[in-house]
Amino acid sequence: MARTSSQERWLKFFNDVVYNALAPVYDGMDWLTLGAWWRLVRRAVDYVPPGGRVLEIGFGPGKLHAQLARRADVCVGLDLAWGMCQFTQRRLCRAELPSRIIRGSVFALPFPAGTFDAVVSTFAFSGFPNGQAAMSEMARITKRPGRVVLIDIGQPADGNRVGTFWAHLWEKMGDFLHDQPALMQASGLDMINFEEFGPGKHIRAVVGCKL
Numbered sequence: 725m726a727r728t729s730s731q732e733r734w735l736k737f738f739n740d741v742v743y744n745a746l747a748p749v750y751d752g753m754d755w756l757t758l759g760a761w762w763r764l765v766r767r768a769v770d771y772v773p774p775g776g777r778v779l780e781i782g783f784g785p786g787k788l789h790a791q792l793a794r795r796a797d798v799c800v801g802l803d804l805a806w807g808m809c810q811f812t813q814r815r816l817c818r819a820e821l822p823s824r825i826i827r828g829s830v831f832a833l834p835f836p837a838g839t840f841d842a843v844v845s846t847f848a849f850s851g852f853p854n855g856q857a858a859m860s861e862m863a864r865i866t867k868r869p870g871r872v873v874l875i876d877i878g879q880p881a882d883g884n885r886v887g888t889f890w891a892h893l894w895e896k897m898g899d900f901l902h903d904q905p906a907l908m909q910a911s912g913l914d915m916i917n918f919e920e921f922g923p924g925k926h927i928r929a930v931v932g933c934k935l
């Protein structure tokens with residue numbers, strides 16, 4: 725579905741200002757939400773096996789990325805915003821954690837096919853306008869067997885009012901309510917996990933496996 729012009733303006737504001745210039749402010753979301761945001765994001769760790777080669781896409785201020793870097797054999801992060809790349813690089817340096825930080829886009833991932841055991845993304849996928857193109861790229865660079873782990877928003881399966889309200893609020897802000905399971909299937913991934921949680925169960929953990 726195409727975005728309206730006001731949704732486009734919101735997204736441009738987030739990409740140009742918040743994600744680029746205000747990484748520390750975005751990092752403060754954990755504090756502002758009394759840790760609730762981090763509790764949603766950190767769920768991703770439960771689905772990423774320790775060790776192996778791990779890529780995180782759209783890592784933002786990098787709190788999850790630091791956890792992944794601690795557990796993976798090789799960790800790589802890719803984000804479109806310079807500000808997020810610099811902020812996360814500093815976070816990793818301070819904690820003496822090894823990870824390669826790359827500025828780039830999900831739509832043209834600079835890796836050969838079958839590079840990673842796990843490709844992880846939290847709350848970034850819903851901002852990608854072409855969900856199928858993004859998912860195909862993520863599946864391409866995943867090893868066989870390997871997995872794609874997403875934590876993101878969606879319409880709650882039971883259609884409850886609270887979750888539907890939250891999901892549509894995100895949509896109004898310019899995000900897309902992608903059907904991640906269908907996109908995974910179309911990209912050759914078998915869905916091995918689908919779990920809903922958060923307010924009105926409008927947050928989901930979707931895990932696809934490349935067999």
Ligand SMILES: C[S@@+](CC[C@H](N)C(=O)[O-])C[C@H]1O[C@@H](n2cnc3c(N)ncnc32)[C@H](O)[C@@H]1O
Nearest residue numbers: 743782783784803804805808829830846847848
């Ligand atoms: C809502 S933030 C999520 C940050 C973090 N993962 C979290 O859960 O809090 C979305 C992130 O995706 C990044 N992003 C947006 N478009 C992207 C693209 N096309 N390719 C890679 N990253 C992108 C933004 O720069 C931003 O850091």
